[in-house]
Amino acid sequence: MNAPAVPSWDPALEARHAPLIATLERLIPCMEVPLHLPWIDAIASLKKERGAVIMAHSYQSPEIFHGVADITGDSLALAQAAAKCDSDLIVLCGVHFMAESAKILAPDKTVLIPDMQAGCSLASSITAEDVRALRAQHPGVPVVSYVNTSAAVKAESDACCTSANAVHMVNAVAAEFGVNQVIFLPDRYLGAWVATQTPVELVLWHGQCEVHEKFTAMEARHTRERFDAKIVAHPECSPEVLAEADFVGSTSAMGKWLEKEKPVRVAMITECSMADNLRNQFPQVEFIKPCNLCPHMKRITLPNIHACLRDMRNEIHVPEDVIVRARKALDRMLAVGRGEKV
Template sequence: MPDTGFAPAVRVATQPIFERLKRVVPEAEWLFHAPLIARINALKESRNAVILAHNYQTPEIFHGVADIVGDSLALARQATECDAEVIVLAGVHFMAETAKLLNPDKTVLIPDLGAGCSLASSITGADVRALRRRYPGVPVVSYVNTSVEVKAETDVCCTSSNALGIVEALGVPRVIFLPDEYLAKHVARQTEVEIIPWHGHCEVHERFTGAEIEGFRRGFAGLAVLAHPECPPDVLDAADYVGSTQQMIDYVEERRPARVLLVTECSMSDNVAAAHPDIEFVRPCNLCPHMKRITLGNILTALETLRPAVEIAPELAEPARRAVARMLELSR
């Protein structure tokens, strides 16, 4: 067997974590994860660092080294409240940019600069300016799954959990809503505000179909289907509940269905299953290739080297920060 660094001290330090994860992480894998987890957790203390992890991170990251976990809104809020000198964002690039916007004087690290997002790459600042020319005076609401360049052209940001509330809080008859077309349609179904959408899609959620969901229902009796609003409309129509990742977690914790299908990135099912061993999770596993670029190995390297650090041009930072801050103010 190769030397994994799984010394007795590592076993003692990480065994409580493994006890939570042993239903979703094989012991053979844990021999490799545990030494990295032990080193990361020790280094966090010496660096005065915190790790923010999105719900789509793998269980060894989510449960093993993260200090703060959640969806985009939760991470944005928590980023403003932590007093660490260093923030490591275990997520994708736009999330690290958002953390930097809200913490301009802190070091914000993204372990892999290639951790992007199909939604963020679907629109540019120039596209937003063109929309404004086409619809003069109409406010722009941008999903947080956008680059800082797009946020800088935006009136207010939103997340999947507060999108409807943000749109209605503006008190206007119509808004430009970007970049996710399916989230825009979901909001439009619930409000009298006219929604002018962009046509971006999440490469994970757009792969689900309503027929696939109905197939799972036929195969698993009593299945509770919870879907993310980035999914196509036929998937949302087939679901029992539509909500953000955090809202899905809250649904599971509060209603405790015996058998559940989370129609979203599949690592989230592992993370929720680890916390609820009494619930059966049916997994239609669509992985986000960008989220999976974040590993224990590159988190450790980022803490050791304090790189790659996120930097934002001053001319973009201030207007983008205002859009995020307005979201946080309106969603309180």
């Protein structure tokens, strides 16, 4: 299919989007704003015409996160929003497993993703067959799957979790099933961190996030020493990196920590756009960026959001039997909620 024509510039855009322009000029190079604005305006028109709701993950670039999204947040927030969404059309600006989760929680809705190739190294690290093999090796042990997994893997799991509620979910599932051991997959680093926070014994898988695994303890130490910055790290980082951190937490917990601690200077050891988007909320904080981009998140762009809405392309389909079984795992996660403390 041909690429969409670039929307034309209209001087009236500046007046129509003045508050947004002010926000974006604080977060991205100001010369980029006029390039994004026609797309943002065109998407706004299409969104209204289609009656669509656009959801964007915290790792989306500012022109998407602030420019076109109706609902923003971490994986748990987007899942909660999908379950409660009134619109019949959801455009999920994130990676494929997030769009699948939205479809599972809102099976009667049309769910689109701007790029079908927006994947995840964690989701691709494990299959439903792998989960069945783990169950055979550990009979009677329940499975908690990180939400960064395919619908098929969720369907083989007893519960899902996000980084925001992983510890709480492990404890809740162990109590519900009356066991002291849980299979936790697929992120070995998140699993290792959870294992330090719970008495439940964890059986771990060997998956890891290609963004967070790249950070090193040396980078964290250098950032603290060179810039006198507080270090805030996502639990998908290695134990060596987490040992250097002043705070370890999910994307939502990072924001709560900033609000509570109000550091002068902070380094966010996570995907780059997380810091970009938080800068708007915390203008008094100086953000140092020892930063890695998620190549999958960055496959989502304003042009392909526009194309997906215009042509109703890239619809997410999940088999009904998978939806039924995966929904049970996701419902357990939603029932527990965040369960995190800062």
